Amino acid sequence: MSSSFDRTAQECIKNKKTPHDFLEGLLEKEFTLREDSRLQRWIQKAGFPFKRTLKEFDFTFQPTVDETQISDLASCQYIDKTEDVVFMGPPGVGKTHLSVALGYEAIYSGHDVKFLTLDQLVELVERKASAEERHYLFTSLLRPDLLILDEMDLYETSTNAATFLFKLLHQRYETGSVIFASNRSFEEWGRLFGSQQRAAAILDRLHHHATIIKIEGESYRLKDKLRDNPNLVASLNSN
Template sequence: MNSLTSDRIRDHATKLGLTHLTESIGPLVDRAEQAQLGYLDFIDLLLGEEVGLREGRRFRNALRLSGLPHHKTLDDFDFAFQPDLDVRKVRDLATLEFARTKSNVVLLGPPGVGKTMIAVALAVAACQAGFSIYFTTLDDLVRKLRAADTTGRFNRQLATYLRPAVLIVDEVGYLPLDRAEANMVFQLVSRRYERGSMIITSNKAFTEWGSVLGDDVLATAILDRLLHHCDVININGPSYRLKDRFNLTTGGETMP
């Protein structure tokens, strides 16, 4: 390919916003010649490179804005440490059928068993597949909704939690809510019902949500909508946070 042609291609690519092509046209042509690609295969290579670059940029930006506490995947999760966990069910959730059908996922169990890590891993997978995601703790969500309500911006703030295709709400049950706060949670769950997915983690059984939400009637209404289309995973194993400090086999503290 002569320099005049390559310069013209780079100029066209710049005008079209194909930034990767302006820098990589030479190496791509070399790859095409070595592989003896036909015209259509070469066009496929060019477009695939550009799409891959843009998807990677979108994925990184989406993760940065998602509020996730980390970006670990299911490959980072130690399933062997939780032998009673249904690995097949978790892997099935990672296919993201729940996000496509706008159903929910609830992860239940005591603190430290990996609920948040699985929730984050599912969120990362959803983000990589092109779904919009957002992570928040219940405490932070309610605090922001309450602050917005005092200034007449409740609906605007609520809309930020309605917009993502997958909303992750962590730590339900760690702090009790009053009735006004529980009503805000009800409005959120009700508005997202069959319109978007939620991934929720909680250290409380569903029978305890009435005391957490400060109102049995509201708790029932929330659970009715949340669980209508929902996968529930119970994790009842040991705490990851203690596994390096305690010898879980003998029950004693690990010697330094």
């Protein structure tokens, strides 16, 4: 506060502003500093693996992704309606990029967000030996307005993890939003939940309560490798 006071006072003296202008400028700067601090805390708490923005996403490279649809999701109305989003497609097509970017947009809109890969979630569940510890983990994952589950690609999970995942998604239904990113088709999700019956219950809700985006395009990772390695391009063209 003192540093903002000094800077604002110097600016007012230099620009011959009134005391009212001085106080208004001081409050505005203090609000901005506090808001920036809040955003940084929420971003750190979310656990994103990296920062990505929607502006960085190359929609021309992935024409199966509707830019207007993604822009609509960035408004976070799906969170207000406690709806879900599913990104499906092969590795490297931008599912995680879009998930993280929408997570950042949610935080900027004032929503609490948590990011986990399925591997991370399974590891957390397996490390919680007691029922009390698992209950604490469970309730902590119910709180965020938006939960992002990336890499929903495991063919099989343990009984404890499968039960935990099913109960978590069942409990969050119509109380909090989830973004899923997966390389697997819905038909392959059965083993994630321990039974086809559980999977069918979750998938039925997703089909009626989620925006499902299937990305069918080339890998960004391959694109970047080709850009950075002209010799690889020449080799591929010669085959």
